[in-house]
Each structure stands twice: as C-alpha cells, then as structure tokens.
Amino acid sequence: MERKYTDRKDLILIICLLITAGLLYLLFSFKKPASTCEIILDGKVIQTVSLSEDQTFSPEGFPEITLEIRNGKIRFLSSDCPDQICVKSGFISHPGEYAICLPHRLMIRIPEDPSSTDSRPDAVTGKAVPNVHICGRIFL
C-alpha cells in the first residue's frame, strides 16, 4: 500500500504542535525581566525606578511633574510646562527610548543594558541593534 497523503493523525499532530507553541509563547512572555527607567536631570541620573510596579509619582524635586508607570511602560502623565511635548511623547518601554521635558531639563530614559538579550551591538557603529534585524540575515 502506498503512503497516504493525510489522515486523522496529522490533525492531532498539528493541534499538539499549536498547543506547544502557545505554551512556549506564554512561558517566554512571562520570563521577560522587569526593566527599569532612569530619571535624568541635566544629564545626570537622579533616580532609577522599576517598571514592574504600576504607580503614579512625582520625580524628586519636581512636584509639578507626574510620571505614570503602567504595564511595564512609563510616561509623563502631566507637567506644567507650556509645550507639553513630554506628555505628548506618550509611553516608552524599550531600551534606548526616552521622553524629555526640556523646560525642566528632565529626561526619562530606559537604559540600554549591554548584557540585555533584546539587542546586540552593531559590529561597526557599536550601537545596539534589535535582534529582529539579524533574523532575516541568518535564517537565509
């Protein structure tokens, strides 16, 4: 008898694989390390906060500014500055992202961790390159 094209076992295999993929996806999304955010005044880090805990607070010495941390992201919730550019920047969460309130010379930034597995340094520029970019090349 010839080998068959398909039968019920294939469906079972596909369902099992989809379940495995789903479970692995959940596992990896839970394992993400809690990142931190630096609050920088005049280029100096004045405070480092963890993004793992949802909270709304004012940075040290700036009662007129409120920052909000929600779901591992941080943003300027409000500020008394005229242009509101910092508030309009919205949430940031990825390493290297920042939002700046220029009138207060205050900046929030997610530090780029050199040991972080989210990115790797570019061989030429030394700048962090997200790994997604090299997938296309190495899986050719």
Next chain:
Amino acid sequence: MKTKTLTRTALLFALSIVMAYLEHLIPPLPFAPPGVKLGLSNIITMYALFFIGIPQAFLIAVLKAGFVLLTRGTIASLLSLSGGLASVGVMALLSIPGRKDDSKKLTYLFLSISGAIFHNLGQLVIVYFMISHSFLAYIPVLIISGIVMGLITGSLLYLLLPALHHSFGIGRKGDA
C-alpha cells in the same frame, strides 16, 4: 552504491539546488515573520528519503551544506547542515513505523510537518551557540511556520510524485 542509485542521488541533489534557486525567485510573503522560508528543496530531500534511501537523503543534506559553504559562507552552511540533518533524521525515524505494517504508515503531511519543524529547530541549535541565546523565544514562531511550510511542501511533494516517479523511472516494472 549501485550506479543507478548514484545517478539518481546526484540528479536529486542537482534538483534540490534548483529548488533552492526557484524559492529565491519568489518574493517573500508580506506577513511572514523574518527569516521564515518555504523550504522547497525539502521536497527533494523527502523524495530521496522515501524512494531512494535514508543514507542518500542524508548525503543530499550534507552535499547541500557543502554547496552553501561555497556560495554563502560558513555560518549559512552550518545552518543548512544542522537543519538538514535534523530534518532528515526525524523523517527517517518517522518513516520506520509502517515499514512492515502498512496501516501504521504515517502520512506525507505528518512527515513533512515534522521535518520542517525539526529543520527550524536544528538551525536554532547553531543560532543558539554561535549567534545569540535570545532566539529561544523564537521557537513558537518556528513551530507555527514549520506547520505552514510543512503543509505546503508536503502537498507539493504529493502533487509532484507522478512527475518525479516518471523522471526517475521509479515504480516501473523490473525496477528496484
């Protein structure tokens, strides 16, 4: 190796290179995740595995890695080798049940899906040790793309069977 087997293996190897080139001509699907490939030349490896022999299928995988070494370099070649050996290895194991009892034979789709997924996982081993550990998080994507690509290559193999049998003179009377 008999002359006939040797010739068939050589022709299939050439065909698998052509398949890889054909695949190169198809523009990448817009919704496909980065790095995911169709794996058309897997059709030929599967054909070799089912109708020529397990050692010949392994040989084609190794030769293909050699070809990639000449054309695209060491890392690409290692990826091709690890993916090819893992894929052929798993398909060879899965082709054992049913060798004596036909009703236990696994189907083309079952084998091609398993082969495609293990091709991806085999490559991941090299990526893990040589490039970055963070690619482990890519496994779910690799499994799902393996299912899709396995369905496509398995179906194509099934459709191409008559043509391949005809070209390679397999299934005729007085033939091994």
